[in-house]
Structure formats: structure tokens, C-alpha cells
Amino acid sequence: MAKDIKRLGKETLVYGTSTVLARLLNFCLVPFYTYYLLPQQYGAIATVFAAIALLSVVFLFGLDQSYLRFASDAEDKHKVFRQCFYGVLANALVLGGLLYVLAPQAARAWGLGEDFGLFQLAAAILFLDVLNMIAFTKLRLERRAWYFAGVRAFAIVVNVALNVLFLAVLHHGPKSILWANIGASLASLALLIPVWVPELKSHNPFCFDWKLQKEMWHFAWPFVPAGVASLLVSVIDKPILVHLVGVEQVGVYQANFKIGVFMMLLVSMFDQAWRPFFLAHAKDSDAKDTFAKVLSFFFALGSWFLLGISFLMPDIIQSNLFGNFHLISPNYWGGLKIIPLIVTGYFFYGLYINFMVGPVLTKKTRVLMWITLLGAAVSITTNLCLVPRLGITGAGWAVALSYAAMASALFAFTQKVYPIGYEYKKLILMSAVCVATVLAACYWHQAVWAEVVLLTLYPAWMGLILKKA
Template structure:
């Protein structure tokens, strides 16, 4: 079992490289754009990328999740047949969707408030969606084949190429906001071309009706589920603005984004966990393995949560050349960051529990469970924001992710019961609660120096050993989630 967990953490670390580099480099584009483009033009970019995020769900319509399920499991012996049926279907449907998008250009431009001089950007948007959709399945193939290094390398090439092209087109060739979309399209095409050898290695000009029927049955529920998930991620913004004001929304959004650190951890784990859980689902020790992975994930997640909660004020206020991570005007919102971090940790719990959905092919419950999360988010926002301001919005996010995790837990236990190590999980959160009480107590007495925070972090780590949550010989597994060792390269 230990070797399997080491394999999972190695892949998690490799995916983490591309995830963290990608997020960081994309983050650098924001000040680049905002210092060059006027707000109205940047608003067009924002709206069209919101369109891309929405339509990407329709372009894939759950076929990516379905391919992952059947490529990583042994439901079908001929994996090339699974890839071919998925890819060719996606090629046909994506081409049709792109044509429909371009044909309805005026309608789309009106909805997303795209000025007449930028209507041509919808053409670039359509082809970005097309090539990104066609690259989705080859990327999943690399995950299933455990070629995490190649996956990460291609992702990084895509991001670096996008940034270089942005700089050249905007600063050298003096292009306007169309440079953003031209850069993205070229990077998407290059990515697709790099993936072509992998595509051809798996492709047969054949769509198997039986395979396609299974793919659609499993994948289609992820379409409404994906819409609900996206809705849950963005609906709090207009509600905060409606119940408060734009200034409060700005403070909320800036501090909410600091939750990206936990989101990165969850994302890199998800890339490795989904194919891993399917590949080992039929092993004799699978359920024991899944329980151990969940414990390790929880411990690693709470370590990240505690570290960032203790030091987020120092991190956010740290100044280089007079510029801090977020401006002083936004510091009043820092108390919501631990809540957002905890919300993303519960999102990670939900990802752990979705293994049963894939293993037992029970995706029909996905729209309902994701819908419950979205509805809970809306109700909690309207109830809590008038009482707690932006803290209420953060709590609404935590409640909705918790509700979703609980829902997926009960569904997963019904179809694939796992005896999770709840005693250890409970001890971990009890220990975390004690540290939180101590932290807020020393804050009350004005003792919030770096020394005391470090002492609390050491106390938590010591408690993990003292309470036997993590045996000493297993601590290396936790370390590997954060640090990619040289022999993994």
C-alpha cells in the first residue's frame, strides 16, 4: 500500500508544478493587462473569458469525465476503442458547436456587451474553445497513462507561449485586446499539435455504438452538474454587490482569491487521484487504501490551512518596493481567508468521495448534489451577508461546499462503502480547533508575533505525532505532497 501512496504523491507533486507555475504566470498577466488596457477594453476581455468558461462545459458535455472513467478502469479491454469513440464524437460535436457559435455572433455579442469594433473576437473565441476541447481527452490520456511529467511540460509550454505572445503582440506590434485572444488561440493550436502523436497512437477511425452509449450515459449528467458548479463559484459576487456595495465586493473578491493556495493543492491532488482511484478500485486493499489516502489528504490540507491562517496577514502585508500582495485598502477582509481555505478543503473532501461515482458509474446523482450545493450557497448568502457582511459570504461558501461534500459522502457510501479513519480525522480537527482557540486568545492579549505563530504550528505538528494521527514513518508521505524530491525528476 505504501508504494501506491508514494506513487500518488509523486504524481500529485508533478501535477503541482504545472498547476502552481500556471497560476502564478497567469496571475502576472492581470497587472500587465490592467496597466495597458483601459477598463472598458479589459471588461470585454473579462466578459469573453466568462463566455469561454461557460461554453467549455457545453463543448465537453461530460465526455471528458466519461473518458476518464472508462480509460482508467477495466470496463472495456480495448482502450483505443474508448479513446476513438470519445475523441471522434467530440471532434464532430465541437465543430458543430463552433459553427453555431460563429453563426449566432450578433446574439452572443449583444448578451456579453461586446462593442461593434470587437465583434470579430468571437471568431477567435470559437476556435479557442474548439482546440481546447480537442486537447482535453489527450490530456486525460496522459493522466491515465501516468505521464505526469509530459502533462506538466505541455501545460507549462502553453502558458509560457501565451505570455511571450502577449508581450510581443502588445508591446512590440502594438496590438489591442485582440492580442490576448490571438495569443491564446496560437497557444491552444500549438498544444494540440504537440498532443497529436498521443492522439494518433490511440486513434482508430471508428465510433463504437456500445461504448458511446456508456460514455453518454455516464458523461451527460456532468453537463448540468458543471453548470451548477460554475454557478456556485460566481453567484456570491452579484449577491455581495446587491446587499452591500462595489467597494465591499472589491475587498471580498481580493481576499477570496487568497484561497488560491488551498485550491492549488486540491487541484493537483485531483489530477492524480481520479485515475489512481479507478486503477486500484478492484484491488483487495482498495478500500483500506482509499481510507488512508483520505486521512493523509486531510492532514496535509489542515497543515496548509493552519500555516496560511497563522501567517496570511504577514504574507498579504509583506511589501516589495512599496507593493504588497494586496493593497492596504483591502486588508480589512483578511479575516475571511481562513474560512475560504477551509471551504476549499471541504471541496477536496468532495473530490475524494467522487471516486465511488466513477467506480460504480453512478453519475446520475451528480446534478442533484451539485444543485444542492448551488442552492445552499444562494440561500446562505442572502441569510448571512446582512448579519456578518463579507464574513457571511465566506461562511456561505463554506456551508455550500460542506453540504456538497456530505451529500457525495452518503452517495459514495451507498455504492462503494469505505471505512474511513474518522477517529484520526476527528482528532485532526480537534487539534486544529485547539490551535485556533489559542491563536485567537493570544491575539486578544496582543501577542501575535511571528514567534508565537511558529510555536502554534510546531505544536500542531507535534500533536499529529503525539495523538498517533500520523505515525512517524508515514510523515515522509506528507512531506512529498509539498516537496518534489530530486529522484522524482
């Protein structure tokens, strides 16, 4: 068990190398954007990328998950890959064409008026990204983590370089961000040629197993409404904010929302390694004990990240550590109060990822649709109720509450279909220490010195609980 958990940690670290670099380089673009774009311009771009995130689920149609599930024990893995690739290609061609033609209607629906050129560029981004995704999924299944990390890292470097070139040097305006993404996706697709081209050139490349195809699509389709509903939790706030408080406030909200990248780093790193890990070890005699310990370790590390970001990032943003240059332009400081809410939401999403083991191993993935629809309903309801009263802070609360609802519902379902004896005593003690740390920080009026001391002591408390409790 210890060896397996150690390997999961190693793979998480390797995947995290690319993920950390990618997210950090993207995060470096946030202050860049806040100094080169007005909040209204940044708000428009954020709204388009919210649409891209949502539509990517429909373009991919859950076939990446189908590939993971069916290729893991298939005799002819080449055939599984081909069917997934051609399915995604056909889907992307049809949907990409429709989005390009209907870009004016899409722009108006998302509150951007007649600025439909952004959505035409979004169609190209979506087409390229979903083709990349199947090749990346193959690398994950084969545990070729370093190849995965290298391609991701290179693509992000290209993205950052093109952003600087188009926006700061050539002054092409907000559309530069979308063009940079297209360039990065093309670079990634080129580097993945050794992954996907040999698969398509293998024996009988156009021979389809229609029975397998039907089984794969049947397995995959619940991930579409589930994925859409899940993304609604994190993206539906953008169009709602556009209509209720204006595009400018969306820009302020998005700049601070991006601070949550540091929490999302941890969750993404874990997610990349976790799903192949529990599929590979599901038949082990001590599988459930292993999964229980993984949750405890994630809770300890995740809660530390949550507190660290919530305590320190607002102070760092407003500090003069960079001279006259701030991490985020002062024009965007009105959204600092949402940072703790966003990272709390991401922490709950990490718990949700832990509980994914139940529906996947029992092949009852359809429940994901209902659980994520619950999260979407909580998000929409909270946004509509709180945004008119609290502004962008209401949208922050919507993120935290919706992910909490999803994690709770998936936990209940997993315990019903695949009961796991989680280490509840440890989890309760860690939760108590986390709350006590927050209360102590508030008692000292969130003084920086007190926050640093509390965060320094926190890992020791978590380690003691994990070892003794």
C-alpha cells in the first residue's frame, strides 16, 4: 500500500511539473492583462473563455474518459484510440462549424453584443484543443508523465510568448489572447504527432467495431451533461455577472478569481494521477484502505493550501514588494474579498475528485450528471440571489457552496455503492484545527506575522494527526 501511494505521489509530482508551470505562467499573464487591458476588455475575454470551457465538454463528448476505461483492459488498444480520435474529430468539425456560423448569436447570448469575432476564434481553439486531449489521455493511461509534462510546458511557454508579442509589442488588442491560444494549441498538436499519427496508421485504421463504439458512447455520454453542469459551477457566474453588474465587474472578478490558481494547481496535479491510479489498483485486496488514506493526505495538504492562499495573497497583492508595480493593478483590487471563497470552492472540488472512485469503478457514471446538475442549480440560484445584493462577492459564495454541495452528494453516493471506511476521526480533528487556525487569525485581526506563524505550525499539527490519530 505504501509503495502504491508513493508512486501516486511521484506521478502527481511529475504531472504537476507541467501543471504548475502552465498555471504559473498563465497566472503571470494576469498582472500583464490587468496593466494592458481595461476591466471591460478583460471581462469580455473572461466571458468568452467561460464559453470555451463549457463547450469543450460537448466537443470532447466524454470520449477521453471512455478511452481511459476501455483501453485500460482492451486487447487492441489501437482500435480504441482510433475510434475515440475519429469520433472527436467528427464532433469537433460539426460543432466548430456551427459555432463559427452562429458566432453573432452566441455573442449576444453571452452579453457581448455584436463582438462576435471573439467567438469565431473560440471555434478554432475548441477544435484544436479536443484533438490534443485524446493524445494527452493516451499518455496518461500509459503513464508517460514526462512526455505529458514536456508538451504541456512547451505549449504554455508558446502561449505566454505570443501573448506578449501580440498584446504588448504589436498592440493587437484583446483578440491577441485568443490568437495566442490558437498558436499554443497548434504547437502542442505538432509535438503530439508521435503519439497520435502511429495509432492512425496502424493495421486497418478505418475498421470500426460498432459494438465497441456503441458501448464507448454509452459510457461516455453521461460525462457530457455532468461535465457541462460541473463547468456551469465555475463559468455560469460570468454571463450572470455580465447581465447583472456589467462586463467591467466581470473583469475585476476574473482577475481575483485567477488567484485561486494556486489551489487549483494542487487539485489538478492530484486529479491527473488519481484516476489512472485508482483504476489500476481497484482490484487490490487493500484498495479501500489505500483510498481512505489518500483522502486524509489530500485533506491535510489541501487545507494548508487553502489557508495559505486566503491569508497571504491579499496582502501580497497590495504590497509594494515589486516597487511601483503590483501583482494586480489597483483597478482590480475591489475583488480581493472573493479570494478565500474561490479557494474554498476548489478545496471542495478536490474532495469531489477523491469521491469519484465510487461511480467510476461501479460504472454508475450517470449519477455524475445529477450530482453536477445539483451543483449547477446551487450555483445559478446563489448567483441570482446574492449577486444583486453583494455584487461579485455573491458570485464567490456561489462557487464555494456549489462545490460543497457536489462533494457532499458524491460522498453519499460513493458510500452507498462502494463503501470506503474513511479515517473520520482524523478528518474531524483536521477540520477542527483548520477552523481554529482561521479563528486565531481573526482574533489577531489577520496580522501578517500571526498568519505566518499559524501557517508554519499548521503542517506540524496535520502531521501529528495523520501519525497518531
